[in-house]
Amino acid sequence: MTTETADRAEAAAGVAPAADAGFLQRYGATIEYILIPGAALVGALAVFGMFVALFGKNPLDLYFYMYQGAFGTWFSWQNTLTRAAPLILTALCTALPAQLGMVIIGGEGALLIGALSATSVALAMPWAPPLVVQIAMVCAGVIGGGLWITLSGALRQYRGVNETISSLLLVYIGLAILNHLVEGMMRDPASLNKPSTREIGAANMIGSIPGTDVHWGLVFGLIAAFASYILIYHTVFGFSARVAGGNIRAARIVGLGVNKLILTICFLAGGAAGLAGMVEVAAVQGRTNANLAAGYGFTGILVAFLARHNPLAIIPVAILLGGISASGGLLQRRLGLPDASVLVLQGIIFVFVLASDALYGRIGFLKGKT
Amino acid sequence: MIIGEAPLPEGPLGVDAIAVTMKFGDFLALDNVALKVRPGSFHALLGENGAGKSTLVKCIMGYYHATEGDILVGGREQAIANPKDAHALGLGMVYQHFTLVPAMTVAENLVLARDDVPAVVNWAKETQELEAFLARMPFKVPLNAKVSDISAGERQKCEILKQLYLKRRFLILDEPTSVLTPGEADEVLGMLRDMVVSGGLTILMITHKFREVMAFADEVTILRRGKLAGNGKVADLTPDSMARMMIGAEELTVQPPRVGQLGEARLELSRLNALDDAGAVAVHDVSLTVRGGEIVGIAGVSGNGQRQLVEVLAGQREAESGEVRIRGDLYSASREEMRRHKMSLLPEEPLKNACVGGMSVADNIAFREFDRAPFASKGWWLNKSAFRKVAERKIGLYKIKTRSPDTPISALSGGNVQRAVLARELGGEVEVLIAANPCFGLDFAAVAQIHAEIMAARNRGAAVLLVSEDLDELLELSDRLVVMFHGQFVHEARASEADLTEIGRHMAGH
Numbered sequence: 001m002t003t004e005t006a007d008r009a010e011a012a013a014g015v016a017p018a019a020d021a022g023f024l025q026r027y028g029a030t031i032e033y034i035l036i037p038g039a040a041l042v043g044a045l046a047v048f049g050m051f052v053a054l055f056g057k058n059p060l061d062l063y064f065y066m067y068q069g070a071f072g073t074w075f076s077w078q079n080t081l082t083r084a085a086p087l088i089l090t091a092l093c094t095a096l097p098a099q100l101g102m103v104i105i106g107g108e109g110a111l112l113i114g115a116l117s118a119t120s121v122a123l124a125m126p127w128a129p130p131l132v133v134q135i136a137m138v139c140a141g142v143i144g145g146g147l148w149i150t151l152s153g154a155l156r157q158y159r160g161v162n163e164t165i166s167s168l169l170l171v172y173i174g175l176a177i178l179n180h181l182v183e184g185m186m187r188d189p190a191s192l193n194k195p196s197t198r199e200i201g202a203a204n205m206i207g208s209i210p211g212t213d214v215h216w217g218l219v220f221g222l223i224a225a226f227a228s229y230i231l232i233y234h235t236v237f238g239f240s241a242r243v244a245g246g247n248i249r250a251a252r253i254v255g256l257g258v259n260k261l262i263l264t265i266c267f268l269a270g271g272a273a274g275l276a277g278m279v280e281v282a283a284v285q286g287r288t289n290a291n292l293a294a295g296y297g298f299t300g301i302l303v304a305f306l307a308r309h310n311p312l313a314i315i316p317v318a319i320l321l322g323g324i325s326a327s328g329g330l331l332q333r334r335l336g337l338p339d340a341s342v343l344v345l346q347g348i349i350f351v352f353v354l355a356s357d358a359l360y361g362r363i364g365f366l367k368g369k370t
Numbered sequence: 371m372i373i374g375e376a377p378l379p380e381g382p383l384g385v386d387a388i389a390v391t392m393k394f395g396d397f398l399a400l401d402n403v404a405l406k407v408r409p410g411s412f413h414a415l416l417g418e419n420g421a422g423k424s425t426l427v428k429c430i431m432g433y434y435h436a437t438e439g440d441i442l443v444g445g446r447e448q449a450i451a452n453p454k455d456a457h458a459l460g461l462g463m464v465y466q467h468f469t470l471v472p473a474m475t476v477a478e479n480l481v482l483a484r485d486d487v488p489a490v491v492n493w494a495k496e497t498q499e500l501e502a503f504l505a506r507m508p509f510k511v512p513l514n515a516k517v518s519d520i521s522a523g524e525r526q527k528c529e530i531l532k533q534l535y536l537k538r539r540f541l542i543l544d545e546p547t548s549v550l551t552p553g554e555a556d557e558v559l560g561m562l563r564d565m566v567v568s569g570g571l572t573i574l575m576i577t578h579k580f581r582e583v584m585a586f587a588d589e590v591t592i593l594r595r596g597k598l599a600g601n602g603k604v605a606d607l608t609p610d611s612m613a614r615m616m617i618g619a620e621e622l623t624v625q626p627p628r629v630g631q632l633g634e635a636r637l638e639l640s641r642l643n644a645l646d647d648a649g650a651v652a653v654h655d656v657s658l659t660v661r662g663g664e665i666v667g668i669a670g671v672s673g674n675g676q677r678q679l680v681e682v683l684a685g686q687r688e689a690e691s692g693e694v695r696i697r698g699d700l701y702s703a704s705r706e707e708m709r710r711h712k713m714s715l716l717p718e719e720p721l722k723n724a725c726v727g728g729m730s731v732a733d734n735i736a737f738r739e740f741d742r743a744p745f746a747s748k749g750w751w752l753n754k755s756a757f758r759k760v761a762e763r764k765i766g767l768y769k770i771k772t773r774s775p776d777t778p779i780s781a782l783s784g785g786n787v788q789r790a791v792l793a794r795e796l797g798g799e800v801e802v803l804i805a806a807n808p809c810f811g812l813d814f815a816a817v818a819q820i821h822a823e824i825m826a827a828r829n830r831g832a833a834v835l836l837v838s839e840d841l842d843e844l845l846e847l848s849d850r851l852v853v854m855f856h857g858q859f860v861h862e863a864r865a866s867e868a869d870l871t872e873i874g875r876h877m878a879g880h
Contacts, residue, residue, distance in 0.1 A: 236741045236750050243737060246726030252685045253715050253724050254737045255705030 032360060033313075037306050040356040041320075044349040051344060057335050065334050069327025076326060081214045084322030086111070088221030089276035090300025091307065091314045092228055093149065096269040097163070098309035099232055100245040100262055106152060106167025107273040108297025109174035110145035114274025115281045116178050117144030119288040120186070122200040122281075133204045137278050145274015146267040148174065153266030157259045175293055182289055196289035206282045217279030221318070224272050228311035231268075241265055273297060295343075299325070302350050321346070382572045383444050383460055383540040384409035385430060390439035392425055399425045400436070401596045407540075407589075409444075412566045412573045414587035414604070416580075418616055418813040420783060421593040423576045427542050431463055432456045443540075457485075462538030464529045466545045472518035476511050476528055483532050503535060508561045522671055523554035530562065534571075543575040547582060551671050551877045552841065552870070559586045580609040594618055622818035628849075629829050633662025634697075636833035637802050642692035644678045652678035654857035655692070658835075662801070665824070665834040667848030667865065669841060671877055675857035676837045677718070680806040683835070684715050686723075696802060709738075711802055714795040714827075716788075716820075718807035724791050727780030731772050732761035734779045735794045764793040769819070785816035792823055800827045806837040821847060841873065855879045 049059030070080050093107035121140035122133050152170060155161040181197075188198040206216045232238035244251035244258050251258055280292055303321050307313035328342035385407045392400040400422045407413040417423045428434045430441055432450035440447050443459050450456050470479045481487060481496050500513055509527040517525060526546060533541055541562075547555035563586050565571045577583060583590055583604060591601040592615045600615040637660040646652035652675040660666045670676050681687035683694065685703025694701045696711045707713075717723035725734045736745050736757050744756040761775035770789045772782055779787055788808065796803075805824060809817040824847060828834050838844050844851055844865070851868050853861035853876040861876035863869070 234752050236746045236752060239733070239740050239752060242729065243726055246728055247722075249686050249723050250726050250737065252703070253717060255685055255703060255708040257705065 032363065033308055033310075035363075036356050036359050037308065037353060040352040041306070041349060043356075044345065044352040047348050047352075048345045051348075052335070052337065052341070055335075055337065057337070061335060062331070065330050066324065066327040069330030070323025076323075076330075078213045079326040080319060080323040081212075081218055082322075083325050084318040085215065085217035085221045086276040086280060086296040087300055087303050087318035087322055088225050088314055089217075089272045089279070090297045091303035091318055092224055092300075092311065093145075093269045093273035093297070094301045094304035095307065095309040095311060095314060096228060096232075096265050096272070097149075097153075098245075098304065099238075099241045100265055101248070102153070102156070102262070102266075103164045104149060104152060104167045104266070104269060105164055105301050106149060106170050106297070107269075107276075107300045108293065108295070109167065109171035110148045110270040110273035111277040111280070111297045112171075112174045112178050112292055113148045114141035114145035114270075114277030115288050115292050116181065116277070117141055117274065118278035118281050119197050119200060122204055123186075123198055126201070130203045133200075134206055134282065137200075137204075137282055138275065141274040141278030141281075142271035143274070145277060146269075146271035148274070149266045149270025150263055153262045157262055171297065175290075178288065178292070179290060186288075188287070191289070194289055194291075196287045199287045200281065202286075204282065205286060206279070208283075215279070215283035217276070217283050220275055220279055222315065224275065225311045225315050228268075228272075232311060237261075237264070273300070276300075299346060302346060302353070305350070305353050381539075382410040382566075382570055384411075384442075384572060385461070385540055385574070386442040386445075387426065387430060388440045388442065390426065390429055390436045390441070392422075392429060392434060393437045399596050400429070402439075403593065403596070403598050405591050406601075407572060407574050409572055410566060410569055411588045412563055412586055413575070414583040414590040415574060415576045415593070416578065416583060416590055416612060416616055417593035417599075418578070419785065419811055420595075420813060421616075422596040423593055424544070425596075426593070427463065427544070427574070427576065430456070431461060431542065457536070457538070460537065460539040461542070462533035462536060462540070463542040464526075464533060464544065464546055466548055468517075468525050468529060468549075470517045470525060470528055470532075473516065475514050475516055476520070477513040479517060479528065480532055480535050483536060500535075504531075507531060507534065508564060509558075521554075522549045522673060523551070523558065526550060526554075526558055530558070539570065540572045541574070543573060545576055545578070547577070547579065548839070549672050552874045553878055554671075555582065556585070562586075580612055583612065584609065592616055617814050622815055623822045625818065625822045626826050626829060628825065630663045630831060632664055633831055633833075635659050636662050636697055637835060638695040638698075640693055640695070642679070642682065642694065643690040644675075644682050644687055645690055646675075646678055651690075652857050653682070653689075656854075656857070656859055658852065658859065660802075660833040660835050662831045662833050663828060664849040665828050665836055665847050667844035667851045668835065668837040668854050669844050669851055669873060669877060670839070670854035672839050674854050676806065676839075676854055678857075679854075680717065680804060680837055683804050684717060684723075712799050714800045714803045714832075716791060716795055716803070716805040716808040718810055720788050720791045721780060721784075725779050725787060728778055730776045731765070731770065731779050731782065731790055732757045732775035734790055735761050735764055735797075738794055738798075764790075764797060767797075768793040785812045788812060788816060788820065792820060796823050796827060800830070800832045803827050803832050803834045804837075805834065807839060808836075809838075809840070809843060841870070845870075853877055 045063070049062060052062045053059050069076055071077060090107040090111060093110055094104055097104040118137040118141040121136045125133055125136065148170060149167065152163045152167040155166045156163040183195045186197045187195050208215050209219065232241065240256050241261055244256055244261050248258060276296060277292065281288060285291060299321055303314055303318045307317040324345060325342055328339065331337045331341060332339055387403065387405040390400050390403045391398065403422065403426060405426065415423050415426070425434065429436045432452045432455050441450055442448065443461065448459060477497060477500055480500060481491060497513065504510065504513070509531060511524055511528050511531060512520065517528070526549065530541070547559065550558065559582060562573055566573055575587065587604050589602065590604050590607065590612065592599045592612060594616060639656055639658045642653055642656045643651065644653040656679065658666065668676055678687055682689045683703070701707055715724070721727055739745055740752070741749065745753060747753050758775050765772060765775060768789045770793065771786050779790060782790070803824065808820050824834060824836065836844065836847060845868060848865040851863050851865045851873065852859050853873055855876060856879065861873065863873070
């Protein structure tokens with residue numbers, strides 16, 4: 001007998017069975033990453049079906065209209081993609097810090113501050129050509145949102161404040177600042193019922209992708225998701241982040257500057273959400289007001305968790321969740337369901353996804369065991 | 371147990387494992403192993419890591435169910451479905467690591483361990499009963515002291531008392547002395563031996579220390595790679611014959627001889643202070659100089675500040691005050707300083723301290739160098755093929771057993787994780803090496819290899835600080851030996867002239 005046998009004995013007795021090298025051994029983990037969230041989603045839809053049945057509606061109708069409303073027609077596809085755009089960006093706000101083991105749930109706050117910064121910059125330079133204004137708005141949105149989340153990261157590293165709590169509370173502070181400015185010094189006197197800032201001007205709007213009604217924000221989101229993927233998996237910075245996120249003690253023992261990593265990744269995360277705010281202003285609203293707090297930041301958390309914080313997986317998941325919210329209108333019209341039903345579904349999905357976390361590594365047939 | 375069955379015999383219990391085979395998947399962890407522990411005997415179970423000792427006792431305790439074979443308790447076949455069944459039969463286990471709640475008193479820990487804790491505890495009555503129980507026991511422990519305030523030796527006694535208090539008649543001890551000073555170990559084992567001799571108790575002790583086997587055990591069973599390698603009366607055996615049975619015909623790495631000149635001062639600690647996680651002083655005014663070409667060993671019972679000292683040097687903990695200098699430069703554990711001074715660190719529990727379990731073996735091997743060529747092109751783009759190439763070379767060189775360089779490092783055995791860390795840390799030039807319990811829980815082959823690497827680094831002129839709880843290891847490798855107690859250096863000796871009793875005395879704080 002060789003030493004290998006003894007080592008395998010240890011491995012077998014411990015966590016990871018190293019018994020047979022087969023298909024499941026190699027791909028079991030990947031299959032798990034698709035199977036478990038998928039099952040959580042199906043479970044959530046089933047429970048939502050029961051919820052709808054309690055209203056006296058047929059769940060099968062529900063699923064049909066949801067499909068119709070989300071992906072049934074070209075019109076619904078465009079609606080879905082328009083909603084997916086900010087979701088991709090706000091999901092990155094949770095997914096990037098997750099690489100470092102942080103749970104940031106304040107994407108909504110960064111979105112609001114990003115929107116406010118972008119609007120302010122646009123209003124401050126009425127003389128500039130549209131392209132310059134748009135570039136300045138992107139920069140302002142990214143920097144505003146980035147600094148907002150960096151604040152959470154700094155509070156954690158230098159003051160020991162839990163980043164989950166601080167980022168959530170910063171959402172409400174961000175909303176309060178926005179309301180204060182919109183109802184005060186930045187208010188457009190013409191906005192009577194709904195206090196808003198002045199409009200940034202039609203020329204400065206970023207418009208739609210030619211041939212569609214989907215605005216350019218979707219392209220921003222796709223670029224940000226791909227760039228994040230490359231950053232995390234193909235660069236020195238991403239490697240350092242994965243080391244620190246995987247085991248902070250290992251990162252310290254090889255001398256990685258953990259504080260700098262955390263602040264940088266928080267800035268990038270907040271920047272993504274801030275960009276979502278900029279997009280909402282420059283492609284949809286045209287101005288800043290309380291309408292911006294539409295919950296994209298919170299749905300983004302759900303997207304990131306469903307995608308297991310993988311930047312590429314965020315894209316299809318955001319489209320799926322965008323579709324669910326796009327189907328809300330149709331459900332209301334055809335089934336007479338309350339407007340908030342979609343939020344109920346989102347809540348159920350979140351609970352299922354969080355609970356499904358307990359299943360990883362426990363599905364027997366995926367371990368390649370006999 | 372079946373109702374109506376005759377009760378188990380009174381007095382000490384014997385346990386027999388007959389032809390036990392345990393399979394995990396298609397891998398044989400135990401192959402037709404027999405173990406016979408006579409009632410009222412002190413039995414030692416010897417074997418390297420991975421030999422199957424833990425698997426065997428886990429089968430006895432009902433954590434695992436043997437694929438084939440039977441477990442006999444008191445001469446009668448028993449189906450032990452889970453640890454609760456084992457407890458009901460009077461079998462108990464003392465683990466290597468403490469299972470007491472540190473924030474509670476000894477008395478509270480004892481009472482809470484019972485299966486039938488009442489909803490409202492009548493403490494006056496319980497205390498009285500506990501005192502009566504303690505009066506019958508050979509060990510004394512302070513009932514009203516908090517567990518966090520008592521020494522490791524006393525905690526180990528509490529663990530054993532807890533088992534006796536729960537009326538266990540067959541005790542399995544899993545390396546019970548690994549956290550004790552040699553003096554404490556002898557005291558605890560001596561008392562257990564007396565209890566066995568006076569009747570009423572049977573002991574099965576897992577260990578790898580021949581000295582303890584020779585001094586305290588009646589009989590011994592030796593496992594090697596999941597098979598029975600030998601058994602017999604201790605009186606008929608010698609440490610040499612037992613070692614041969616344990617290791618088999620395997621060749622171990624030969625340690626290079628101690629050569630070379632003492633160099634200039636490389637690592638200097640001056641009046642260093644550090645706190646533990648709870649904010650108490652763990653390292654107190656420690657000063658030390660380690661010169662090139664010498665190994666300075668730090669001895670001490672675990673929990674006397676060694677961990678915090680190493681953490682400060684590894685950058686995992688901030689020093690409260692004092693300074694660390696390397697070749698005269700102030701040192702703050704940054705990546706740039708570690709690189710400039712060619713620092714290497716071999717921390718204890720490498721999977722917890724130096725690796726990212728979910729990342730691949732190749733990635734883990736590259737942690738020190740990934741931001742430079744050939745791993746990184748132009749300083750930022752990762753070159754995956756370089757990771758693989760370097761890993762493949764080091765896997766061969768350091769005999770790391772892994773399915774592929776892409777296997778997550780957490781799937782490797784402890785010895786191979788440590789080999790991977792060794793490949794990373796000692797693969798290049800080394801001028802300062804800090805090692806903490808580098809061989810804890812590893813098999814002979816890995817230990818021999820690590821000792822040889824450390825000695826080779828010293829011979830090449832590195833300054834080595836070796837922190838270990840294993841005195842034999844320290845005496846074998848060190849040039850100089852320092853004893854750490856309650857966060858301070860209390861004794862220093864040349865390793866070649868060191869007196870074991872003197873060192874043991876200082877380790878216990880006398």
